[in-house]
Structures are given as structure tokens and as C-alpha cells.
Amino acid sequence: MTAALLPQSSTVLLLEFVNRLVQLFGDGMCAATRPLGFEILCYQFMQQAFVAGLCVGVVAPLVGSFLVHREMAFIGDTLAHTAFAGVAIGLFLGSAFEIGVSPYVTALVVAVLSALLIELIADYTDAYGDVSMAIVLSGGFALGTVVISLTDGGIAVGISQYLFGSLSTVTLENASVLLLLSALVVGVVGLTYKQLLFVTFDETAARVARVNVPLYNRLMVMLTALVVVAAMQIMGVILVAAMLVVPVAAAAQVARSFRESVLVAVVVGELAVLLGLAASYQYGVAAGGAIVLVAIGLYAVAVVGDRVAPRRSETATEATADGGDVRNAEGRP
Numbered sequence: 354m355t356a357a358l359l360p361q362s363s364t365v366l367l368l369e370f371v372n373r374l375v376q377l378f379g380d381g382m383c384a385a386t387r388p389l390g391f392e393i394l395c396y397q398f399m400q401q402a403f404v405a406g407l408c409v410g411v412v413a414p415l416v417g418s419f420l421v422h423r424e425m426a427f428i429g430d431t432l433a434h435t436a437f438a439g440v441a442i443g444l445f446l447g448s449a450f451e452i453g454v455s456p457y458v459t460a461l462v463v464a465v466l467s468a469l470l471i472e473l474i475a476d477y478t479d480a481y482g483d484v485s486m487a488i489v490l491s492g493g494f495a496l497g498t499v500v501i502s503l504t505d506g507g508i509a510v511g512i513s514q515y516l517f518g519s520l521s522t523v524t525l526e527n528a529s530v531l532l533l534l535s536a537l538v539v540g541v542v543g544l545t546y547k548q549l550l551f552v553t554f555d556e557t558a559a560r561v562a563r564v565n566v567p568l569y570n571r572l573m574v575m576l577t578a579l580v581v582v583a584a585m586q587i588m589g590v591i592l593v594a595a596m597l598v599v600p601v602a603a604a605a606q607v608a609r610s611f612r613e614s615v616l617v618a619v620v621v622g623e624l625a626v627l628l629g630l631a632a633s634y635q636y637g638v639a640a641g642g643a644i645v646l647v648a649i650g651l652y653a654v655a656v657v658g659d660r661v662a663p664r665r666s667e668t669a670t671e672a673t674a675d676g677g678d679v680r681n682a683e684g685r686p
Contacts, residue, residue: 379400407589409584409587418601426594432577433593434497438493438496445504465579515590578590602652648659
């Protein structure tokens with residue numbers, strides 16, 4: 354009995370510890386910005402939103418960098434629409450059967466299953482990657498609309514916050530869970546960086562080198578599902594895919610290597626989140642829309658800057674500028 358309770362007790366203790374870290378970080382942000390006249394970070398809901406936003410600003414461009422260079426940017430939009438179906442299922446279970454399950458949990462489960470389904474369709478049929486994504490996207494969105502209709506539209510109002518995002522929906526627990534998920538995503542990418550890089554830039558050579566390509570393909574889409582559901586709290590289903598693509602596109606205009614592109618994309622993502630959340634609070638506009646518009650503005654600045662001061666080399670051809678990571682994916686010289 355005690356052994357059975359141990360994992361649950363450990364989880365509760367971990368969440369309490371992370372909750373305390375989030376609260377301390379929020380207090381620190383308030384203490385640092387209040388003398389400057391910024392009261393925005395002294396409100397608890399804004400502190401939680403900023404913590405969640407900072408996490409999204411890291412993990413979305415990090416995972417998106419691999420997706421964009423693999424020409425899989427469309428998968429973010431696909432998983433966002435299937436996450437919508439997961440949210441609808443979670444709300445339906447609570448409304449029709451009074452089952453107390455978080456819509457974010459059902460969204461995560463459905464998004465992960467959809468990510469694996471995309472890979473299975475691509476592996477075991479003649480459909481190209483974008484065809485499998487289009488099938489899953491349309492099927493997921495169709496499922497969501499059917500589930501909503503089963504309650505005669507009763508959950509339609511509740512689902513709007515998931516479609517468009519909201520600062521007020523980010524609770525302390527949400528921010529803490531998002532922080533843990535972000536740490537997991539960053540850790541997994543860090544441990545498998547060389548293999549993911551190898552598969553991203555030369556999948557054929559990776560197969561020849563006996564890298565388990567299907568495993569890393571599935572790992573990438575599952576990480577994307579985690580990021581999509583995590584970012585959905587602020588961005589909403591409709592705009593969540595933008596944070597996987599726009600910061601990476603901006604970074605590609607100025608970076609000279611893949612590693613540099615990832616770092617610049619994260620910086621752009623963080624700037625977009627911080628400025629977007631500030632604009633959302635100041636002017637009362639939708640947080641997700643503000644963040645995306647800022648990100649697009651930063652992309653425009655990067656494009657103009659690239660035209661004024663052309664790069665010395667192209668990012669796409671500089672895979673080996675990362676210290677030979679592609680060639681050393683399996684530890685060989």
C-alpha cells in the first residue's frame with residue numbers, strides 16, 4: 354500500500370516544490386521591476402502567465418528549429434487541431450459523465466496519439482508526410498466538432514478559451530506543470546541533440562550509420578505534441594503553431610549555423626512572449642494574438658536587416674558549423 358502511494362506522494366511533493374519555485378520567481382520579478390514603475394509583474398496571475406510564456410518561448414522555437422529544417426512546419430498546426438479534439442473530449446466527459454479530468458490531459462493524450470498516427474500513416478502507406486498530416490488534421494478537427502455537437506453546443510462556450518488562449522486560465526499549477534514539461538523537453542533534446550541533428554539534415558546517411566531513424570522521428574513528433582499542448586494555455590489552438598515556426602524563420606535570416614539558429618530563435622521567442630504579454634495586459638488585447646504579431650514583427654525586422662547586411666553564409670549549408678555534430682552523431686570522428 355505504501356509502495357503504491359509513493360509515486361503519487363512524490364509527484365505531489367515535486368509539484369509543491371515547483372509551485373514554490375514559481376512563487377519565488379514571481380516575487381523576484383516583482384521586486385526587480387517595481388522600482389522601475391512596472392507593476393504588471395506584481396500581480397499573481399501575470400507572474401504565472403509570464404512563467405508559462407517564458408517556458409513556451411524556449412521549447413517552441415527549440416523543437417520548431419528541427420521541424421522547420423525538416424520541412425515539417427505543418428505538423429504544429431496539425432497537432433494543435435487534434436489537441437482541440439482532445440479538449441472537446443475532456444469537456445464532454447466532464448459535462449456528460451461528470452468525470453473530473455482536465456481538458457489539458459485529454460488534449461495531451463490525443464495530441465501524442467495523433468503524432469504517432471502521423472508517423473504510422475507515413476511509414477505504412479504510400480502517403481507523403483504532408484498527406485498524413487492533412488488527414489490527421491482534418492480528422493481531429495472533425496472529431497472535435499462532432500463531440501461538441503453531442504452536447505447540443507453546451508460546451509461551446511467553455512471551449513473558446515482553449516481556442517484563443519487566455520491569461521486568466523494560467524493557474525499556479527498550470528505554470529508549474531508547464532515548467533516541468535519544458536524541463537523534460539529541453540532535457541530530451543539535449544540528450545539526443547546529435548542524433549536529432551543527424552536525422553534532420555541527412556536522414557539517408559543516418560540510416561546508413563544505423564541510427565534508429567523511426568525512433569527519433571517519433572520522438573520529435575511526440576515532443577511537438579507536448580509543446581503544442583503546453584503553449585495552448587496562452588496561445589490557444591488557433592495560434593499555437595506560430596511559435597514553432599515564426600521565431601525559427603526570423604532566426605534563419607541572421608544565423609550562420611544550426612546551433613546559432615536555435616539560440617537566436619529562442620531569443621526571438623522570448624522577446625515575442627514578453628512584449629506580447631505586456632501589450633496584452635496594457636491594451637486588453639488577446640495574449641496569443643499579441644505574441645504572434647510581435648513575433649511576425651521581429652521576423653520582418655530580421656528580413657530587413659538581412660537585406661541591409663547580407664549574411665556571409667547560408668544556414669542550411671552550415672550543418673557542420675556545429676563542431677561536426679552531424680558527422681559525429683554516432684560518436685565517430
